[in-house]
Amino acid sequence: MRTKLISLMAATAISIPTVLVAEEVKVLSIVTNRAGEVEYIDRVEKAFEAANPGVDVIVEYMDDESFKVKLPTLLQSKGKPDLFFSFSGGLVAEQASQGVLRDITDYAESTGCAAMHGEGGKNAYSVDGKLYGLPMYASNVALWYNKRLAAEAGINPEEIKTWDDFLGQVETAKASGIPPVIIGAKDKWPVMFYHAMLADRIMGPDGYAKAVAGEDGGFASEAWVETARQLKRLGDLEPFQPGYLDTTYDKTQTLFGDQKGIFMLMGEWLVSAQRATATDGKGMTNEEIGVVSFPVVEGGAGNPKATYGGMNGWLVSAGASDTAVDFLCHYVGTENQTEAGGLGFFLPMAIGADELVEDSHNKWSAARLGESSGHTVFDQNLNPAIAAVQLDIAVDLISGAVSPEDAQDLMEEERQLQ
Amino acid sequence: MTTADDHITIRPPSAWQRMMANGQLRMLVIFVPPAIVVFTIFVMLPMLQAGFFAPYKWSGYGPAPWAFNEDTGRDFGTWIGAQNFDRFSGHSAFQTAFKNTILVIAVSLIIQLPIALLLALMIYNNSRINTVFRLIFFLPYIMAEVATGLIFSFVLDGNYGLSKWISDLMGMEEAFFPLAEKPWAFYSILAVIVWKYFGFHMMIYIAGLQSISREMLEAASIDGAKTVQKAVYIQIPLLWPAITISIFYSVLGGLQVFDLVMPMTAGGPSNSSHTLVSYLYNFGFIRLNVGFGSAVGVFLFAVGVIFALVYRNTVQRGQ
DSSP: OHHHHHHHHHHHHHHHHHHHTOEEEEEEEEOOOSTTHHHHHHHHHHHHHHHSTTEEEEEEEEOHHHHHHHHHHHHTSTTOOSEEEEOOTHHHHHHHHTTOBOOOHHHHHHTTOGGGBOHHHHHTTEETTEEOEEEEEEOOEEEEEEHHHHHHHTOOGGGOOBHHHHHHHHHHHHHHTSOOBOOOTTSSHHHHHHHHHHHHHHHOTHHHHHHHHTGGGGGGSHHHHHHHHHHHHHHHTOOBOTTGGGOOHHHHHHHHHTTOOSEEEEETHHHHHHHHHSTTSOOOOGGGEEEEOOOBOTTOOSOTTOEEEOEEEEEEBTTOOHHHHHHHHHHSSHHHHHHHHHTTSOEEOBTTTTTTOOOHHHHHHHHHHHTOSOEEETTTTOOHHHHHHHHHHHHHHHTTSSOHHHHHHHHHHHHHHO | OOOGGGOOOOOOOOHHHHHHHHTHHHHHHHHHHHHHHHHIIIIIHHHHHHHHHTTEEOOSOSSOTTSEETTTTEESSEEOTTHHHHHHHTOHHHHHHHHHHHHHHHHIIIIIHHHHHHHHHHHOSOOHHHHHHHHHHHHHHHSOHHHHHHHHHHHTOTTTSHHHHHHHHTTOSSOOOGGGSHHHHHHHHHHHHHHHHHHHHHHHHHHHHHTSOHHHHHHHHHTTOOHHHHIIIIIHHHHHHHHHHHHHHHHHHHHTOOTTHHHHTTTOSTTOSOOHHHHHIIIIIITTOHHHHHHHHHHHHHHHHHHHHHHHHTTTTTO
């Protein structure tokens, strides 16, 4: 009896540490406002834990601004996440150069995880040929419009091919008394979309690269000043909803869903987000919303098929375990991404994961990305400080607070300081 | 027979002995070290760090700007001397932030404190109704700054907030968006600052007024002094120590305004409503310019310390 008791105690003593020392995979995400996505992530997490006994996946959510500000400190602390959300872009190179990321090139190759993603997506998470993370979804920024209000204003957005066409329709809509454009200038980035897309249409894909390299006057070149001039033309028409400078992006989703204006330049996520945030809880159906690609600028060097948007995904922090990388592969792998695509959350990046995408607007966006001549990621590898100046000047241009020349000088000045 | 040698000299106990005897030393040993440790870790070290970071261009990644990064083969940061100080002093947004901070202090001193004093004089006497008013006036101070900022950003929203309702009530064609208008955005923040903090100063004054001798006021009344005369010639002069503390808090508080600015305007439109701290946060930390942000922090710290030293040695000397 005594022997049995000792054996039981010993067995218990051995098993307790096994239970207590479960391996944790800490994941830091930004807050998602797509209905049902948190539950979907929970399911993915539970499935991984069930397949890997002793592993505990902990997902934490943070709002965008807090996430951006806290990340540098977090990544250097003991409580750093193993995986964290990333908008890709210039910050990946900065983080890689500072040694806060794990190079997963070999591991992802050996497990077959890397093979589930195309080169375009992986490039967004690679620096100097080393893979530091994996993409989850792409987004395509386009001009969404309210069909009913457009008809009431006497315009047909389907006819928009050039920037002048767009400005003409904006002018007509404004004369009808309906706010032509909804924009969230308090958050700045929705305005930056116009600046960035105009730059792409005017200069083509080399515009950013040349400016970053300081060629032809950098960001103060004539082409960049022309970009700023075109954006100012839009601002001069005063086409935005009242109080646009105090309007956040979140509020614009509601305004669009509440049918308070005609156009909104945004990613395809707007369609589901406006339904979730409209005052009546319904918003507009897909059929009530139209969409056209961002217009070309006459005489510009840009390709009309070039797309602009996000390439969002996850980065692996330095010191993260193989289990953490396994969870990432599981999360952004074909099987789970197919389900996410089918649920209409986003346009999945894993190869073959788009077969269940049914949402008509997501399909439209996927088609544009499919035929894209080049996809420009939001801040186009800009250093965070230059990207921040681009945000500032975009808002200042549409509000008339700065001249196009001065605006681009500010951007160039920041580039020279880097 | 006694001699001079027989006299016993009783020396007064030294300060050390007195402290030992009355238990002060024990109290010092128990309570001072934790305070010093906490103050050093959470106040002095970050301040010193900011001073060391200020001459560097540094993104905040890596243990320190002068640490060596093996991945890149160079230090995490770059020594740039006084360039960060040059940059912010010539930056128009910084100049606006500086002016705005001065404006916060001016409004606090010229509008907020007189309102607080006036109300304190009206309700300092203990009575039920005065207690109710004190609570009402003190309530805004209890609310968290960020919550206050968020509430007012909704109140002043012309799309869905109280501003729309009032605009509609007044028959205005277009709702008023004070936070979207450059000339109005910062004045809106100032109004909220006055509303939020006058109760705090009022309570300081009430405590001061209640400690003034009633006999003195009664004597003045017997001599025929009116309420205003008693306030001007007796209460306010005797309240001066409390007023100096109130001014001290106002100025230092004005230098630190941040939590209301971020939810209300985030410094916009076009960087017109930044204060020094929101400028530091936006242009330093959000843009990953930790060296630059540290330089602004050093400036802010220097302004605060200089003010505190000058004020303590002039206005508050002898108190």
